[in-house]
Amino acid sequence: MEALTRTKAILRDLIAFPTVSSDSNLAMIDYIGDLLQNAGARVEIIKAPCGTKANLFATLGPDVGGGIVLSGHSDVVPVADQDWSSDPFDMVEKNGNLYGRGTCDMKGFIAATLAMAPQFAAQIQTRPLHFAFTYDEEIGCFGARHLADTLAARDLSPSVAIIGEPTMMRIIEGHKGCYEYSTHFHGLEGHGSAPDLGVNAVEIAVQYVARLLDLKAQLPAKAPETCPFDPPWTTVNVGALNGGVAHNVIASRAQVDWEMRPVQTSDADFVKSALRDLCDTELLPKMRAVFPDARIELETIGEVAGLIPTETNEARQIVSELTGGNSADLVAFSTEAGIFQALGMDVVVCGPGSIEQAHKADEYLAEDQLIQCLTMLSRLGARLGT
Structure with a gap:
């Protein structure tokens, strides 16, 4: 041939x-x-x-x-x-x-x-x-x-x-769609023996992931009745959590790589809105009470329909x-x-x-x-x- x-x-x-x-x-x-x-x-x-x-x-x-x-x-x-x-x-x-x-x-x-x-x-x-x-x-x-x-x-x-x-x-x-993100946490390093004098970015990242997993657990209930996909709900995956340099150093940097596969755009909006609210009302105020320049940045890798x-x-x-x-x-x-x-x-x-x-x-x-x-x-x- x-x-x-x-x-x-x-x-x-x-x-x-x-x-x-x-x-x-x-x-x-x-x-x-x-x-x-x-x-x-x-x-x-x-x-x-x-x-x-x-x-x-x-x-x-x-x-x-x-x-x-x-x-x-x-x-x-x-x-x-x-x-x-x-x-x-x-x-x-x-x-x-x-x-x-x-x-x-x-x-x-x-x-x-x-x-x-x-x-x-x-x-x-x-x-x-x-x-x-x-x-x-x-x-x-x-x-x-x-x-x-x-x-x-x-x-x-x-x-x-x-x-x-x-x-x-x-x-x-x-x-399904594929939405990929990296969330960056910027804290304040210091000696591990005095954790209250620093802002531990890894600890903040863990709280962020915990909220993400809570949202993940809520998504099956939001699946459309006639959704043809398997599973028929929007999924969330935490791909990586990186940060810190040593056992006895307060971590000043951390990064969470995560994705969701939405079956409807309203689910993506729900997840992002909830995470934004977490950062604005809980995590950032707590971080900035110690270090005013602390920040959390969401990097959009791609939102593919x-x-x-x-x-x-x-x-x-x-x-x-x-x-x-x-x-x-x-x-x-x-x-x-x-x-x-x-x-x-x-x-x-x-x-x-x-x-x-x-x-x-x-x-x-x-x-x-x-x-x-x-x-x-x-x-x-x-x-x-x-």
């Missing part, structure tokens, strides 16, 4: 770009841009404010609205402290699987779309096909939000988006026809899909591989999943040619 051979060759090249979110993705974006330009696409590279990363948005077909977007993120999670059997940035084929960081999450889908680009170019008639490849999805969907701002400023917009996250080629029509199932969804209809799938599911993990939906597009998530393999050592993509993805894309090309 020529398309499969070409896809694997492109995937090998993509894996060789170590696009961990902390590093640049520009070399990979340039590589993708060259492939799409060679296929006849109009390619736009949109630099991030930092200058070391970029989104890519490319179009095949007429310059009109109502197009279809194939989207994926270029970044991958780190490999540090993971026990890999081989070089994670050198794709290995073994027993029908393709091993390497990003094979399933989500360079496999990207490679398949790039391999099919010349065929798409020859088939497209009146409806454009767009390629959207973003940066920093893994740490807050910053690239997709930047791309959304770019697209929102234009007169012509696509109407359908297919996000190729690993779903085992199942059609996914909904997932969920993908809301809708009764009418052209993306669901199209992908159902392409894959033969007659149902659509929900997932627990989050994607960039809600950002595209907020732009007015009909959106589904559907891509090769299993989320169970993502982010782990020896991440892999089964070759048969790649074949199913290529079959879907081939049928999409035929559809665009009618």
Whole structure:
């Protein structure tokens, strides 16, 4: 199968770009841009404010609205402290699987779309096909939000988006949002033998976490009666609590990293309002009674909207026809899909591989999943040619 051979060759090249979110993705974006330009696409590279990363948005077909977007993120999670059997940035084929960081999450889908680009170019008639490849999805969907701002400023917009996250080629029509925060506590250091003369940021952080856990326990009762998610309520997770320097030093700094996965924005408002009230009426007055410059700062890492199932969804209809799938599911993990939906597009998530393999050592993509993805894309090309 020529398309499969070409896809694997492109995937090998993509894996060789170590696009961990902390590093640049520009070399990979340039590589993708060259492939799409060679296929006849109009390619736009949109630099991030930092200058070391970029989104890519490319179009095949007429310059009109109502197009279809194939989207994926270029970044991958780190490999540090993971026990890999081989070089994670050198794709290995073994027993029908393709091993390497990003094979399933989500360079496999990207490679398949790039391999099919010349065929798409020859088939497209009146409806454009767009390629959207973003940066920093893994740490807050910053690239997709930047791309959304770019697209929102234009007169012509696509109407359908297919996000190729690993779903085992199942059609996914909904997932919760993902809101991530770091709360920073600034107190006053001192000797541990005189705790009343300092402001212990770690102790304040513990009180903050205790309130967060209390709010977490209240959220199940707020679940909408018809909520389709599992669990059907907004969840909260405390990911890390760091602070202090030694046993006998009053901690002047602490940080709590936490997230929530809201099923409705009112839940997020409830949690943030309660924490703000705790800080303003209890924690800060107590801290500033000892140290007037004490402060608590909430840093928003990212507030990524969920993908809301809708009764009418052209993306669901199209992908159902392409894959033969007659149902659509929900997932627990989050994607960039809600950002595209907020732009007015009909959106589904559907891509090769299993989320169970993502982010782990020896991440892999089964070759048969790649074949199913290529079959879907081939049928999409035929559809665009009618």
